[in-house]
Amino acid sequence: MTKTEPIKDAAQERDEIIYQHLHAAICDSRLLPGTRLPEDTLAETFGASRTIIRKVLQRLAYEGLIEIRPNRGAQIAEPSVPEARDIFATRRILECGALAEMAGKVTTADLEALKAINAAEDEAQLKGDRAAAIRLSGEFHIHLVGLAGNAVLSELVARLIARSSLIIATYGSPISVTCRHSEHEQIIDLIARGAFAEAADWMGEHLTTIERSLRWEQETPDLQAVLREFIGGSTAKP
Incomplete structure (x- = not known):
């Protein structure tokens, strides 16, 4: 049989x-x-x-x-501020740790794949396509962690990155994006040189930069104050 x-x-x-x-x-x-x-x-x-x-x-x-x-x-879901901070803290632990496991595993083809994702993300940012930029940024991080060869780690990070998209949608500015093109380039360069410890440090700073760019205080605008900006401070009378 x-x-x-x-x-x-x-x-x-x-x-x-x-x-x-x-x-x-x-x-x-x-x-x-x-x-x-x-x-x-x-x-x-x-x-x-x-x-x-x-x-x-x-x-x-x-x-x-x-x-x-x-x-x-x-x-x-609408992630709370404490939850959002915990997610970024966990990502720092896992993604920096993943870089330390990549020595001797990264090929030229792997680096080219990272560069291709980074280039696509850069193009999306230049076009102002925020949704595509967020997706490609997450794809970059997921692909990068995958190079460590740990399937469980990859699954955990993929879930955290999906939740990070919600955090950015909730607390990010309308024109902000998740990552800077140059920061991803720097990580690729460090990996190519075999400087995995430096790459791990850089990843930690990179994720901290993203977290710091978010607007944790979401203020409700004052209706009268906003409208007065349009009527020059004058008060309308019946």
Whole structure:
């Protein structure tokens, strides 16, 4: 009796497709933090049952990308400031540690792949395509960590980077992007020279720079103050 490949269940395949679409929409900031995700709307959009939609939402909730609240349904997660700081602290630990594990493993092809992602990210920034820049920045970091050859580490970092996209969408300025092109170039250069300890230090500074660029204080504008700017400080009378 010959061994055969397991047949993938059609329902599981549909689950995965819907999951990938929603995951991409969240991580590319097409769906912003706080956006509600009604099951009936999603079911109609994807042509799927609410049971399938519910399974996908539970998976995204487990990954911290959405929140499911009793009697209110699902919505894109809105990370708190302490949670955001913890995520960046964890990324520093894991991504700097990954660089220390790369000695003797990085090939010329690996470096070229990093350069290609970096170039695409730079082009997205120049075009003002913030969503693409965020996605490509995350792709750069995920690909870089993958060079350490640790699948568990890669999975953990990929999840943290997805949640970082929500943090940037929540606390970043409308014109800011996740990473500076030159900082990624510097990391590639250090790896190419075999300076992995220096690259780890640089990665720590790089992630700290991103964190410091975020606006933690989200102030609600004063309605009257804003409108007075448009009417020159005068008070309208009936």
